[in-house]
Amino acid sequence: MENIYSKIRNLAKSIKAQNLFVAAKEINGIRLFRNSFDFSKIQEIYLSYLYNYDSINRDIILEKISEHVFDSEIYEDSYILWKRKSNKKEKDNNQNDLKLVVGKKITFPTNKG
């Protein structure tokens, strides 16, 4: 049972698993598991890796990063962590911008005449 996380990652990273994952997202009826609810812990972990590797693959296709990210699990995790953090920062900034618009004080010209 050693390095079970690495083994789950390798499966989630594989071309076959990634193709199936993309197909399951797009085509109704394609399933990743035999069960469609009551997921086991190992299935939940596998799902989260599928999402992470899908995200990395998309960024490679868009040429945002190179395939070297796959050289090490530390690279993969660090990139995902940074991406999440910068996305959150961006989202927070957008929300702040929105607040500025909503809360903007509008002064109407007074008719003193």
Place this chain on the structure above:
Amino acid sequence: MEERLKDAEKIVKDMEKENELSRVGELIKDNRIIFDYKDKKYRVRLLNLKEKEELDQLRRKKFGQLMKDKDILLEKDLINQYKERGVNIEELDDQLKKLNAEELDFQIKLGESISKNEIESILKNYKEQIEDLRIKKQILNTQKNLLLEFSLENSLLNYVAQVITYLSLEEQKEDKWQRMFDSLDSFQTYEDEGLINIAGSYSMLLQYI
């Protein structure tokens, strides 16, 4: 000739990798795991609602028993006892928190460097720093776990792992799956530890990790 040998080695390696992936695939394809042991088929599965209630009852009962046992201390009391003897677990925790924060900082920097496609030597440097921190963390965690091995909380966790395995292990008899044990006592006194250990590892993959 040498090239053909290299090709053959590569094919064997690829096959091994493929086999490894299929074995992991078997573990995740369903919320139950079937395995062979001494020419018999067994399986572990997720607990149903009734079994979860049974687990909860047994856990509460065990907690009550452990609380009455004066030889077993709660983690916080054990930490205080160690402190009196000059072993400071809170200091270990502080060091671990610091190392975690440092690791996170390096990970974010490394992630950013990857996003900027920076040169390999920069990435490698961050990676080595992270690896170094992980080794330090592992040493501290092992120390802490050894010190707290006999706490009430740990005893309860081990007991829960046992009960989960007891409740979820089934054997195949004439193409039907049947619960292997009808009582916790028969599970705990079962003579073949090999089977119990394998079933325990698999049931943890399903419910815990």
